[in-house]
Amino acid sequence: MSLSVCIVLITILFVLFVSFSKEAWSGSIALGAVLVNTGISSWVAVNAVIGHSYLEIINGGPVFGDIPIRVDALSGWFILMMNFTVLTGILYGRRYMKLYENKSGMISLHFASYIINHTSMIGIFIVQNSLAFLYIWEIMALSSFIMVIFEYKNPETLKAGLNFLIQSHICILLLTIGLIWVSSHTDSYDFNSISTYSASVSSAISLVLYLCFFIGFAIKAGFVPFHTWLPYAHPVAPAHVSGVMSGVMIKLGIFGILRMLILVNQNYLIIGYIILIVSLISGVYGVALAIVQHNLKKLLAYHSIENIGIIGIAIGIGAIGIGTKNPFLAFAGFAGALLHTLNHSLFKSLLFYEAGTIYQTIHTLNIDSMGGLIKKMPQTAILFIIAAMAICGLPPFNGFISEFLIYLGLFEGVHSGSLSITTVFILLIAGLALIGGLALLCFTKAFGIIFLGQARSHFDNEINESEPSKLFPGYLIVLFILIIGLFPQWFIRLLINPVSEFTSGITDGFPALKIISNLQSISLVAWVFLLAIASIWTIKRFVLRNKRMVITPTWSCGYSEANSKMQYTASSYVRSYRKLIGPFLIMNKKEGEIKGVFSSPIHSQTHPYDKVEAIFIDFPLKIMNKMMARVRFIQNGNMRHYILYGVVFITIIVFISLLSGVAAYLFNLIKQM
Amino acid sequence: MTNILLIAFAISLIYMGIANRLSTYINILAVQGIILFGVSFIELIQINTINLIFILFETIVFKTIAIPLFLNYVIKKNKIVREAEPFLPDFLSVVIITCIILGSFILSNIITGVHIQKMFFLVAISALLSGLFIIITRKKVVTHIMGYLVIENGVFILSLSTGNKMTMLVNTGITLDIFVSVLVLGVFVNRIGNTFEEMNVDNLTNLKD
Amino acid sequence: MFGYYLIIAFFVGIVSMLNRNRVVRILLLGLFLAIQTAITIYAYFHLNESNTIYFKFDALGVIFMCVLTLLSYTTIYHSFIYLQHRKDSSRSQSIYFAALIILIIVMTCAYLASHLGIMWVFIELTTLSVAVLIYHERTPLSLEATWKYVFICSIGITITFIGIILLSIAIQETEITNFSFKAIPDQLLHVSASWLKMIFLFMIVGFCTKMGLFPMHTAAIDAHTVAPPPISAFISTTLMNVGFISIFRTYSMFAHTSILPWMNMILFLCGLISIIVSAAYLLKVNHLKRMSAYSSIEHMGIAAIGIASGGIGYFAAIFHMILHSLVKASVFYQIDQFHRNFRTYMINETGNYFKRNLPGAMVFLLLLIAITAMPPSGLFVTEFWIFKALFTSGHFFILVLALFFLSIAMYSLAKNFLYILFNQTKNLLPAEEKPNPTETYSQYILLALVVYLGINPPAGMINLIKDAVINLP
């Protein structure tokens, strides 16, 4: 039995199983399904990554034609990445969902969607038939839609779900246009026909074709200005779903962009520039908006946009590397992109899981009402801070490694490229540095306000560390974060095959070896760094061994009655920053006025709003709504008008036909003259 | 002779434009039926006899007698006493119907290349458009049926101009169809009369978005 | 054979009008379904045989006849449920079922007619027989809708008749007066283009009333609103298929003349404006049945565009109509159950259907996917083909416009369906009756069929459709 049939059958079996079993069991069944599917697909994927790609052709009947299943190293890499996050997702999710059992009626549906979602994501990575690809893509989108609207009791959730549904539909429409384009010229649904087609047309047409795919995938990936669904969908979904969505699902867009980069034969230099510019904007904009968010998950969602931007920068570098036949650039770029994809899936899913844990403990996601959680939930705090440092790209964690690769590529490009490359790259270097600094600001805020200081508001329920089974997936992820951060050279070896999918024409082994030796040094320094911390800690312990440790209230600069309200809040922490970037933001303020001598309590609220969304989504929608309202005179209830439409239609058509005859006659007359 | 009858038909159209009383409309319809009888008798004398008899039967029995009587019955039963109540002033109606006839004239002159009797074409198109015009501008539901009948008359004239090549069965079907649809419409007019006080189309604008 | 069918079936119809006994009624309906199924199977195995001069079992007719027969079962089943819950008198039930039987017969005839005049007659008869059904609830609104439907359809069919007469004038010159679909195309080759355009225009605008295409789509929407839901299902599917067949046959007649590009333009115009209008109204509409009706208009627009874009578009348009029939029928069946749960069709007075009736809610959820042509709905494949045909024929601008407005329509449908399913902001009265899951099985079957046909259509079906478009360029 073939691989794909096997996976599909297993999925169907488990979905049926979930649907007809008790709610309490559904999480475990889903775990089983994910384990089995992960096992099968990982086996193939590992083989593909180490160089034995897999090929299978399924006969898809009269509609689909032959469906090629190709697992090359690129697919393999993505499958492995995806499997891991989906696995931790279900490990976490089945604990997370315990709270909702027998309350929502949607648990079974949720877990069934989870299984389907996993399978469809595997499918997206391996199926190379346009029509089948679109099918699977939409099944993926729909199943994730079901998962997003799990907490449907909240109207916000539904709104976000709708937004998600529409935007993913627009995404699929663009992909459809692109794939129709190719298939109408080649009369084949095989992805290989994309490369044969694009090789046969001029590079300008290929570019437009690629852009069509790019925008489609960019919606999924969340590049600015196509990102607007993301900050809505992530916060409302259950934590593990947000983790999987942010960790893996938006990477499907990255996968698509990469896949099409291989398939569409084009001018890589130009497309590289385009990707770089879009990515830089995404990166800076994403993090710039992340900082001002008060909702923890929304903050994380904007950070996904930032990280997608970073991945995009890496892809752009790689494309320029191919365009200029510079093997080092190409390798650093694509390796950075692939590694950062993996890294982001690790730390972002971890962050979302911990955000979910916090949410289930204190039932709010508003950062400003948290505080001091580190004392109640130390393990969660440690997991969170490791992920936070990793996402800021700080050594010795994994985020740094991929960003380092990207920097290497950029600096290499600066001194070896043409003037335009140099200029663009120096801007990118500045931009990437800026992104790093902003991320630092953002995550010091997030960690500091959530976990440190004193509690900023009172919660009725007792706050406890979550149970070990809920923390376990987090530790699993941290393990990988540390391995990548401390032994990066191992992972670069794994990346050689996936990257060679892109650079087959220009790369031989040497840039990889060079980078590996570099990373070995980094690994060494990272260990030395850890050693230094440990030794300073030991010295301190040694020096202080005989001294007593004094515990007092915080020194509050002369105030005698310091209380938790006096702490810096998330808003005040970023206030000066907010003033700086004011022009790029829309802050909706709701402020009451103080009235009377003995005024009643007043409230002031600020809500950041996305300016890109206001310009690119809201404004066109407003115009469209107006236009649509113009059309709505037709069904006015008046039958006489209904008849008139037909008469007018006939009259107009007859007149136009007549007039076109007259026009042709006149045209001929003029021609004769 | 045909042409004279056709011109008379066109005149009846103009008269319909300015007629106020519902009974006048019915009378005009009956007159039109007679004119159609005349025209078809003259035009179709050479086709096969059964067909001819059937068509003559249709014009006389249906168009001239049955339908006007039925309409009369509907009006009496629903106690429709008011006038035709057009949305437009009578004067404008006449102007527009004149324009329609003029336009049809121009149209019939434009159309070339097909063997057609222009007079038939002219009157048919005028009847058609006048019928639509009546439907569009009159308030009463009953007048809508009358407009519909005028359109049917126009279509009849048009089909006469072809020398009627339809087979017997099809012809029967078509005729029956028209008759049944008028009946059904009439039944619904009755219902409307029962349901609403005024048989105005203004009552029938509840279904809208 | 077909003659026997007509006689027996009409006889059954008349008997069931006179009958007042419940058991006998069920038997009669069973008998009728048996006859209908028998003639369908017979037709399938005697393809392209003409029994009488006026009817022929051609591929196009047989395809839609199969759909009709299939939906007859479900519609009669749901009509039973509907009538049972309304507690209608035996008399009105008899009238209802008699009219339904007549409607099915008449539609079968309209599908199979191989003669222009005969087709015209039967199309007019569908209007009259369905009017009785639309008026079933006897409310002022249903009166209004029926009046509008009958009147506008009559006007429309008259306009078509003008087209037919013009056609007869046109082909008079060639001295052959056979009006069968087979004979007409050859005679049209000698007719001047301006005449052909005029004929085509009149015929299409007339048939638009039946198919629910702009500019004559208006009456169909009102009819959907008031008709009993099972009948709405019929109006939206099989009756619109009548319109589609008539337009398709008309198009085929003219397809080999010089006005083909012009005809495509007209159909593009009708189709695109239909999509735009339906999208505009879907944004605003609050009546569930009207919403579904507008969605039908939208799909008719897509089918029209499919015909107009040619190539694989012909094939896809027919396929699209078939699948749309299955989907839309189940929408209306579910709406019936929905109505019994909430006692209203107004979307903003409902909500939380997911909790109130889980099986029904799942149907709605799946229907949302199916109707908006998202995979795995088979409609996706047909739309994909239609877009491909558009692309291949070089109408990129139309493609983009259509996609844009389809997205708007999709947004509106999703919004409304999600509101119905999940909205919890309203304090609703509890449902009067316990929802019955067995009622939803038919809808699940139809939906499964839609998915299956989209993924793996049986060879017989593909051959039939290919046969239907074989004569087109």
Place this chain on the structure above:
Amino acid sequence: MPGLVFILIIITSFFFTGIVIRTKSIFSGRKGPGIFQPMKDIWRLLQKENVYSQTSSFIFKIAPDIYFASVLIAIMLIPFGTQKGIFSFDGDFVFFAYILAVGKFFSIIGALDTGNSFEGMGASREALYSFLAEPAFFILMGSLALLTGYTSFGDIFNGIHFGSYISYAIGTLASFVLILIAMIENSRMPVDDPKTHLELTMIHEVMVLDNSGFDLGLILHATNLKFAMYGAIIANLFLTPGREWYFSIPIFIGVQILFAVVVGTLESFIARFRMSHNPQFIFTITSISLLIFFAVLLILGKYF
């Protein structure tokens, strides 16, 4: 000997702040403390017991250690003229910047851990200014990489001298930028005034309000080390290759002392900016470093 520069920097750090303070004293007409006075203070602190706030957690306890360790690691990456640092690899300056960021991350969250409103304020400012200063350093290094064609500290400083005299001009500009970065990183004038006594106007000082004893000593000395480290980078721009160590070391020490005197002079004659004006000022460095980039392009003849 790769460890040489490490030792030199450590040694320099002992008297660097002393020179700064001494310079300021002389300019203000006082004799001032001895140049090792700051080190004596730190030594005293290191022997004291620690006082911890009730609010704080282990983050607060471990933050100074990590901060100090990060500076030490950063120093290990600094080369000495033609000699490479203890660790040297392509892109080591990226690591340099990021390891410093680790320290900054911990000093910021350590400040937030106390739950003190003033420390939160300081943390906010520190984070803000560091993200503004970050691009400048990277653009500078990018320009140098472009100039020399290498991507590590060692190679860059090795290669920088083989250019024309104009590279010294660039060296001067670069050292200007580096001085400014050092001032910001170490929270000195004109961005921050370490001598202020009002918490509202502090940046770095307010962040360590609650630190005491050993921890405070570590933090204070980390500042000294950082100064010496930036001084070493600046010195590297002027260490000509091919010279023996007995030339290099005096140049190194001389540049460090000069740097300290410049810092002291700046602090004596410049008033602190208003807080709200700081961002503009800090961003100016980025603009200046872009100018360096253009200058490098001009030198290489890539840009006409």
